[in-house]
Amino acid sequence: MISKLSITALIITLARINAAQYPLTESYSGTGFFDGWRFPVETYDNTTNGDTFWATAQNTSLLYVNDAGRAVLKVDNTTLVPYNEKRYAPKLFSKNTYGPGTVFVMDAVHVPFGCSVWGAFWTQGENWPAGGEIDIFEGINLRKENMMALHTSGGICTISNSSSMTGRIDATNCDQSANSGSGCTVYDQNDNSYGEAFAKDGGGVFITEWTNEAIRIWFFSRSNVPSSVTSTANTFDTSSLGTPTAEYSNASCDLATLFEPQTLTINIALCGDFAGLTSLLEQTCPPLEGDKTCYTTYVIDDASTTYANAYFELNYINVYTTNSSSSGNLPSANGIGKATTTVTAGTASRTTSGVIGSATNGTNANSSARKTTIKEIRIIALISLILGILL
Numbered sequence: 366m367i368s369k370l371s372i373t374a375l376i377i378t379l380a381r382i383n384a385a386q387y388p389l390t391e392s393y394s395g396t397g398f399f400d401g402w403r404f405p406v407e408t409y410d411n412t413t414n415g416d417t418f419w420a421t422a423q424n425t426s427l428l429y430v431n432d433a434g435r436a437v438l439k440v441d442n443t444t445l446v447p448y449n450e451k452r453y454a455p456k457l458f459s460k461n462t463y464g465p466g467t468v469f470v471m472d473a474v475h476v477p478f479g480c481s482v483w484g485a486f487w488t489q490g491e492n493w494p495a496g497g498e499i500d501i502f503e504g505i506n507l508r509k510e511n512m513m514a515l516h517t518s519g520g521i522c523t524i525s526n527s528s529s530m531t532g533r534i535d536a537t538n539c540d541q542s543a544n545s546g547s548g549c550t551v552y553d554q555n556d557n558s559y560g561e562a563f564a565k566d567g568g569g570v571f572i573t574e575w576t577n578e579a580i581r582i583w584f585f586s587r588s589n590v591p592s593s594v595t596s597t598a599n600t601f602d603t604s605s606l607g608t609p610t611a612e613y614s615n616a617s618c619d620l621a622t623l624f625e626p627q628t629l630t631i632n633i634a635l636c637g638d639f640a641g642l643t644s645l646l647e648q649t650c651p652p653l654e655g656d657k658t659c660y661t662t663y664v665i666d667d668a669s670t671t672y673a674n675a676y677f678e679l680n681y682i683n684v685y686t687t688n689s690s691s692s693g694n695l696p697s698a699n700g701i702g703k704a705t706t707t708v709t710a711g712t713a714s715r716t717t718s719g720v721i722g723s724a725t726n727g728t729n730a731n732s733s734a735r736k737t738t739i740k741e742i743r744i745i746a747l748i749s750l751i752l753g754i755l756l
């Protein structure tokens with residue numbers, strides 16, 4: 366009897382450990398970073414009215430892995446852009462999609478900033494703007510703070526300040542039709558969560574845990590990154606991270622129905638519906654002169670210094686998930702928007718034509734990491750089976 370009880374307790378403990386720990390399923394990093402991403406179908410920013418052409422496979426000076434082994438995604442600052450033309454800037458989607466039960470970890474040493482610059486690392490449902498959106502990192506112009514948000518369509522979704530979090534709520538309704546579509550925004554209160562101070566402090570790590578119970582986002586500046594958070598960690602335990610920066614709880618948001626499988630998105634827009642709004646632009650950048658606009662002031666002509674800091678420099682993006690339908694096993698992972706291109710990225714040496722990305726069939730960015738995970742799950746299953754027989 367006692368032994369049966371203790372075996373039962375062991376099984377329960379094992380189940381708990383397994384639930385709290387998310388296994389690594391992808392590591393977008395190093396020379397293989399770009400293998401897991403695809404380009405947008407559209408050639409220019411047709412969703413937020415920004416003044417950008419989206420970078421293509423030919424743009425190996427904008428998408429490459431540098432000598433430090435970090436992925437760089439940058440705005441073109443070498444071309445003289447004539448009036449009426451747009452400037453090349455990056456937008457990439459993960460080939461794989463993810464369901465609830467997932468943790469996204471993004472480690473950056475630099476994020477894009479500067480007047481007219483609008484960088485974001487976010488997730489979106491297949492039928493955007495339906496299907497939910499999680500804005501993990503979003504910064505504009507010369508702001509100092511990162512902004513986080515959820516965007517939902519239909520249903521009920523608000524953020525309540527009974528949540529335990531360190532960020533400052535700016536808008537409570539997540540529904541896309543409220544607050545001019547701002548989503549339920551939360552600002553990080555750390556002045557090094559974006560911009561120049563972020564870069565000076567060596568960057569930091571953004572961690573997002575998405576379950577049907579809550580969506581939580583943590584930001585750690587470089588010196589505060591927990592030692593357990595590394596690119597090579599095979600499992601991830603969110604229970605030791607402390608109070609999140611933002612917490613969206615299912616107590617006030619129907620997370621289980623409003624969020625479809627999500628695609629990771631990373632992009633830099635110029636001007637457009639957020640960074641380019643005059644009132645917002647002028648909050649941190651000089652007033653526009655005469656009849657000049659964000660576009661005519663910043664985007665065109667020689668913008669080499671304007672966009673000197675308009676780039677992401679990433680150590681890695683890791684995905685940890687307990688959801689077996691994540692990791693590219695969904696049919697939709699084979700090409701939302703029916704993209705047929707594969708990201709071709711330059712390398713630091715750039716003497717060759719670059720690293721050719723893997724097939725657009727939803728293969729993991731790092732299949733060796735996935736094998737480890739499957740092996741671990743099998744071991745756990747085997748132990749459970751043996752214990753079950755004993756019982």
Ligand SMILES: *[C@@H]1O[C@H](CO)[C@@H](O)[C@H](O)[C@H]1NC(C)=O
Nearest residue numbers: 392394395397597731733734
């Ligand atoms: C894949 O992950 C393994 C284990 O974490 C690592 O040793 C290897 O360098 C990674 N490969 C790429 C291409 O990132």
Ligand SMILES: *[C@@H]1O[C@H](CO)[C@@H](O)[C@H](O)[C@H]1NC(C)=O
Nearest residue numbers: 406407408409410411412702
């Ligand atoms: C953007 O362009 C793509 C490709 O033409 C198209 O499928 C998509 O519907 C467009 N999006 C919007 C919001 O117009």
Ligand SMILES: *[C@@H]1O[C@H](CO)[C@@H](O)[C@H](O)[C@H]1NC(C)=O
Nearest residue numbers: 421423424425426441444453
């Ligand atoms: C980006 O690629 C396009 C072709 O797709 C090319 O016209 C443009 O000049 C390139 N720009 C840079 C900066 O590489």
Ligand SMILES: *[C@@H]1O[C@H](CO)[C@@H](O)[C@H](O)[C@H]1NC(C)=O
Nearest residue numbers: 463464465466626688690691
């Ligand atoms: C896993 O993700 C799928 C969507 O990809 C979702 O329908 C399912 O409910 C998720 N499973 C769990 C246990 O959350």
Ligand SMILES: *[C@@H]1O[C@H](CO)[C@@H](O)[C@H](O)[C@H]1NC(C)=O
Nearest residue numbers: 525526527533534535536537
């Ligand atoms: C949250 O609580 C504070 C203090 O009770 C209150 O002042 C504030 O209006 C509430 N709402 C939001 C969205 O912060």
Ligand SMILES: *[C@@H]1O[C@H](CO)[C@@H](O)[C@H](O)[C@H]1NC(C)=O
Nearest residue numbers: 577578579615616617619621
């Ligand atoms: C929130 O999630 C928890 C855990 O999954 C669940 O027990 C609870 O019923 C959910 N609450 C609501 C209001 O959906």
Ligand SMILES: *[C@@H]1O[C@H](CO)[C@@H](O)[C@H](O)[C@H]1NC(C)=O
Nearest residue numbers: 439442669670672673674676
């Ligand atoms: C262009 O951008 C790069 C960084 O991407 C920067 O090193 C360089 O200084 C910029 N050019 C000018 C003239 O500022």
Ligand SMILES: *[C@@H]1O[C@H](CO)[C@@H](O)[C@H](O)[C@H]1NC(C)=O
Nearest residue numbers: 722723724725726727728729
């Ligand atoms: C999927 O991609 C992998 C790796 O590139 C390749 O070996 C495999 O043949 C592909 N499968 C299909 C069905 O295209």
